[in-house]
Amino acid sequence: MDNSQSALFDLAEPENTPLYEAQDFPFYHGAQYLAEHGFIADDWVPVLRPLDLKLRAIAIDLAARSSSGEHLLPAPNVMLRALQIPLAKVKVVAIGQDPYPTVGHAIGLAFAAEASVRPLPRSLANIYKELESDCGIERAAHADLSSWHTQGVLLLNQALSVSAGNAGAHLKIGWTEVIEAVVAALNERATPPVALLWGKHAQKMAPLMDRMPQLASAHPSPLSASRGFFGSKPFSKINRLLTESGEQPIDWKIPEV
Incomplete structure (x- = not known):
């Protein structure tokens, strides 16, 4: 999400603000702990262990x-949810900015929201509109993109947390180093994934993805x-690139929940 989009969200003062201590954030305990407790896939440990501090x-x-x-x-236990996809199985990396700042929306996956969220986030509604135009897939009624995630679409925000009602609030608290390490590990794979870069903020990461096929648009x-x-037809282009590299294409249809 771009900072300029703050006005597109309900920024009402949240109620019942949860209170967290440092130990409540699973990543406080380090990369090995994260893998042992299922917060990230095992093969991300060598990537994140140097960043334990x-x-x-x-x-x-x-x-x-x-x-x-x-x-x-979002809640501390899902802030690193995107990294539950094993490093070796990432087919596509889609770069977002930061989680939706509306309470009840963010689920730890860029562009996605809780299935119960209505109306759909406006950017996601446009993603579904383009998917229908590109691939003829009927627009989904909900915002949960877990089916893409489980197929190897890494929906990765550049900051993994946000303050309710304040888009972009955590872009400079240290997440950049973590995300750059993740992207570098993907870029170094023998067969790098496809990079999906929507908007200028995401496209700033292009130099870190020089070995990845890149699809960039507004x-x-x-x-x-x-x-x-x-x-821009990103979905059909991604599947064409995956097929050409011998990978199984993504089934972009969002199942009902």
């Missing part, structure tokens, strides 16, 4: 923010979708 510092920072009254999103936000996102 950074992850602990982020957890301490987030706990301090929580104690000062910030409503942190962001699907209502503020920019008509300036190059619509008609």
Whole structure:
């Protein structure tokens, strides 16, 4: 999500703000702990272990923010959910900015939201519109993209947390180093995944993905979708690239829940 989209969300003051301590963030305990408890796939451990101190510092920072009254999103146990896909099985990496800042929306996957969220986030509604135009797939009624995630689509935000009602609030708290390490590991694979870069903020990461096939366009936000996102046909292009590299294409249809 781009900072310019703040006005597209319900930014009402959240109620019942949860209070977290540093130990409540699973990554406070390090990469090995994350893998042993199912928060990330095992093959991410060598990537994240050198960042154990950074992850602990982020957890301490987030706990301090929580104690000062910030409503942190999403819940600590899903902040690293995207990395439950094994490094070796990532087929596509789609770069977002940060989680939706509306309480009840963020689920730890970029562009996705809880299945119960209505109306759909506007960027996601435009993604579904382009998917229908590109592949003839009927627009889904819900916002949960777990079916893409389980097929190897890494829906990765550049910050893995946000303050409710304050889009972009955590972009400079240390997540950048973590995300760059993740992207570098993907870029170094023998067969790198396809990079999906929607919007200028995501496209800043292009130099770190120099070995990946890259698909870049405008962001699907209502503020920019008509300036190059619509008609970009990313889904069929991704499947063509995957097929050409001997990979199974993605089934983009969102199942009902």
